[in-house]
Amino acid sequence: MARHVTLLQCYNTINVIIDPKCCRLLMPAIIGISLGIAMSMMYAPFSENSCETFVANHDPQELVNKREQKSLQGLEDSLKFEPKLRLQQENVAPQRSPTKKLIRPRYASTELGIRERLFVAVMTSKTTIDTLGVAFNKTVQHHVTKMVFFMEEKGQTLPAGMSVVSFSDKYPHLVPIHVLKYISEHYPETFDYYMFVSDRAYLRGEKLVDLVNHISVSQHVYMGFPQMMKDGSGTYCPLEGGIILSQSILSRVLAELDWCSTNCHSSDASLNLGQCLLHSTDMNCQDHTGTKSYTYYKVSDFDFDDEIPKLKQKEVFNASISVFPMPDDINHYKLHRYFCQHELNQTKKEIEKTKDNIIYMSQFAPGGRESVNWPIGVPEPYKPKSRFDVIRWDxxxxxxxxxxxxxxxxxxxxxxxxxxxxxxxxxxxxxxxxxxxxxxxxxxxxxxxxxxxxxxxxxxxxxxxxxxxxxxxxxxxxxxxxxxxLGRVEIVPMPYVTENTRVNLILPVTVDEKDGVANFLDSYAKTCLDSGDNTYLLIVFIYRHQLDGGIEDTFSVLKSLVSYYERKYQNGGKVSWVSLTHQEAYISDLYIMDEVVSRFQPESLMLLSSVGMELAPDYFNRVRMNTIQGWQVFFPIGFWQYKPNLIYDQKPYPTNIDINSKSGHYDANSFEHSSFYVSDFTDMRKLFSAEEAQDSDIYDLFIKSQKLHVFRAIEPALKHKFKNFSCPSSAPLKMFQRCLTRRSLGLASRGQLAKLVFEHQKKFGPDQLNSNNLNQDSGRIQLIKNLN
The missing domain is CATH 3.10.450.10 (Nuclear Transport Factor 2; Chain: A,)
Structure with a gap:
């Protein structure tokens, strides 16, 4: 306590006499301050970077210029970031450089750098393209990813369904060099493996694909039928037996194409290609890589009927991937039939062997041999977990x-x-x-x-x-x-596309459907225009008569509404209309597309729509993903609403459509919604005659052509409000019957209709209802009309 009093007295006193206890406490601080001042005074004269020294060593005018240019070396932060007064007239937003829009590739495989598996280049000629070339194409084409035939000059007629490339120099021995140039221009990095082969070889396509699928892409592959060079410098692979190159080897060859074109002029095409490969890669041809071998069998003056009894006893022949050379296409087909039968017999033996192994191993499993299911090797029947999972027997x-x-x-x-x-x-x-x-x-x-x-x-x-x-x-x-x-489940290889394609909606509107167009436009504006979705809407107004001055335009209000949306969204111009005239009550979607398809580019994605459908971004994205140019068209199965006054007891009816069995059903008879590319439509339309087009629709067009995949699947994002179908008798018979079926099945579910029948009997009596007609469409529709 005494110490605290002494300190208080020390801090408040004004006397000269200081308490010794106060001095002992303040002495360290005083000494530190004194030493700091002394050291700074001693160091200042020797400092070259001080402000005074820096200014003294430079011209004052030079310092001012450097300060204005903001390029003064070693300037302090306070000079670099000196605040600047901005006057009111200078308060203008800075101009930003336009940013580049990111354009993604059409296919995700292109963006990720994913390669296809195997490219086959077949050397042929105008004398063998119709025989050996066709035989080679029929037996191998469906196994490999891509196959192209190359010939020195174009023949008079070429077989249909084959990719043929001809060269103009008419030198057969230089065809392999020209093929390398063609690949460098079109497929330099598209495939993992490239095969060069003559059409005189017979290839077992399935075994060939199995071989390349089991080779790592990191290996340098140069495989075939090894032969010694004439000068003994190394080995090369003749084209008759086939040559397999990996992407890494091919890239080296393409880099030396100029040398190959200048120095490879032998009369033997295989030797030219061999010299080019040897110079570019410094590698010799081998018949194996790692643990995998390229098996082959060379024949001389092959005649199937005479030689097959002996050859089928040889394991080397039965295991071969390539058999060469083939004298003609007849022996080619006979050999193919033999190997197909051989593969079938081998498969049956493997199945029987597997069955025996399953029976033998079952004695060591729980339950013993009684646990083996029938048929052997087939999974046991599905066991339902609840009554809702029971599979119904038909x-x-x-x-x-x-x-x-x-x-x-x-x-x-x-x-x-x-x-x-x-x-x-x-x-x-x-x-x-x-x-x-x-x-x-x-x-x-x-x-x-x-x-x-x-x-x-x-x-x-x-x-x-x-x-x-x-x-x-x-x-x-x-x-x-x-x-x-069920057999082996195969995944169909499909190009995986990206979601950046513009979707062009085509909306046909008849006089009976004009009342729902305003709601459709409002939904389109909220879903697509406000969000900036990459879409375009073309409304097709369909008239029954020609417009002239004395007839009022029934679509005038809707056209004004379209003009309103065009003015509101001027930046995109994504809504427009066009008019068509059709005298008949029934109009085919094929006729509509014939009239409007010329307004679009060949690479445009078309989406046929209908009045009453709900628009959803998920649906547009699915259309982009499922529609592939030159490969696949999409026909979704949407969810159609039942008639509201039949399925709901009281008003107001719900505006949203819930997907359940009481509110609607997936209409498998609906084909008016489809998506395809203009180029695919025009190509298929050329194959359709005028007589066929009268009784068909777009779905029939793609189904009958069989050139593209037709993808038909349930689409939950496609919902459609109830539509009262009017089935004109002028429609083709198939379309008329389909319309009657849709009108019958689209009213309500079986349970809901049965409830209405029961209420009708209870109210009016059973005599007014003919029960024999309940299963007929006309009776059911007449019943609903009576109830309404």
Missing amino acids: YFTETHIYFQDDFTNYKELKGVDKQDVQEVIKISVNRLNEKYGNIFLYSSLVNGYRRFDPQRGMEYTLDLVLRDISKQNWEVEKRVHLVRP
């Missing part, structure tokens, strides 16, 4: 199938369904005769049941009536169970 006879779906009671067996039933019956009778010694003759089918099990395939249970010829044609009944197992 009942059928030889003529009809019953309750195939929720909308039909019975349907006549025809087409592939009828062929399937006939084939199953035939297989059943044959297997029974194998078991009982050919004593049965087929009589009739009593009962048939089938269901599709996603784990094992299609299952059948048949009750057959057979006549036993060993017992004076007595009729016996046999129940058989069959399974058509």
Whole structure:
């Protein structure tokens, strides 16, 4: 306490006399301050970077100029970032340089640098293109990624369906060098492997693809049938046996094309290519790489009928990928048939061997051999976890199938369904005769049941009536169970596209549909125009008569509304209209596209739409992804709403469409929504005659041409409000029947219609309702009209 009092006295006193205790406390601070001042005074004269020294060593005018230019070396931060007064007239927004828009490639594989697997270059000539070339194409083309035929000069006629490139110099021995130049211009980095082969070779395409699929892309591959150079400098691969090059090797060759063009002029085309490869890569031809071998078999004056009995005994021949040279196309086809049969026999042996292994190993598994399912190797039947997962069995006879779906009671067996039933019956009778010694003759089918099990395939249970010829044609009944197992699931290679393509919506509007166009435009503005989605809308107004001065335009209000949206969104100009005149009540979408397709570029993506559909960004993105130019068209199956006054008890009706069985259904008979490219449409349209176009639509156009994949799938983002179908009698018979079916099935579900029938009977009595007509479309529609 005394110490605190002394300190207080020390700080508040004005006397000269200082308490010794205060001095002891303040002494370190005083000494530190004194030393700091002394050191700074001693160091200042020797400092070259001080402000005084810097200014003293430079011209004052030079310092001012450097300060204005802001280029003074070593200037302090305070000089560099000196605040500047901005006057009011200078307060202008700085101009920004225009930013480049990122344009993504059409295909994601291009953006990621993903290569295709195998390119095959076939050397042919105008004398063999129609025989050996066609045979080579038919046996190999469906296995490889890309195949192109090269010849020294163009023949008079070329086979259809083949990619043929001809050169103008007419020198056959220089064709391989020209092929390398062609690849450098078109496919320099597109494929992992490149094969060069003559059309005189027979290739087993499936084994070839299997070979390259099991070779790492990091290896340098130069494989074929090794032959020694004439000068003994190394080995090369003749074109007759085939040559496989990896991308890394090909890139070296393409870099030395000038040397190859100048120095490779031998009369032998294979030797020219071999010299080019040897000079560019300094590698010799080998028949293997790593653990994988390129197997081949060389024949001389090959005649299939004479030599195949001996050759089929040789393992080297049966395991070969390439057999060469082929004398003609007949021997080529015969050899192909032999190898197909050989592969089939090998597959059957592997299946039997696998079955034996499964039976043997089952004794060591839980449950023993009783745990083995039938058929052996096929997964066991699906076990439902609840009553909602039970797979329904379809009942059928030889003529009809019953309750195939929720909308039909019975349907006549025809087409592939009828062929399937006939084939199953035939297989059943044959297997029974194998078991009982050919004593049965087929009589009739009593009962048939089938269901599709996603784990094992299609299952059948048949009750057959057979006549036993060993017992004076007595009729016996046999129940058989069959399974058509699922084969190997194959993934169809499809180009993966990016979502940056412009979608051009085509909206046909008739007089009956004009009331819903305003809502469609409003939805389009909110979904696409406000968000800046890359879309364009073309409305097609369809008239029944020619417009003249005395007739009022029924679409005048809608045209004004389109002009309003055009003025509102001037930057894009993404809405416009065009008018068509059609006298008939029925107008095909094929006719509409014929009239408007000339307004678009060949690379434009078209999307046919309809009044009443809900627009969703997810739907547009799915259209972009599922429509591939030159490869695939898209026909989505949308969700169509039932008639609101039949499915809802009271007003107001909901404005949004919920996807459930009570509010609507996926209409598999709907084909008015489709997306395709203009170039694909015009190419397919050329193959369609005028007579075929009268009774067809766009779906028929792509189905009958069979040039493109037709992708048809359920699309949850495509919702459509209820539409009252008017089925004109002038429509083609197929379209008219389809319209009647859609009108019947689009009213309400079975349960909802049954409830209406019950209420009708309760209110008016059963005499006013003909129950025999309930299954007919006309009776059902008439019933709903009476209820309304």
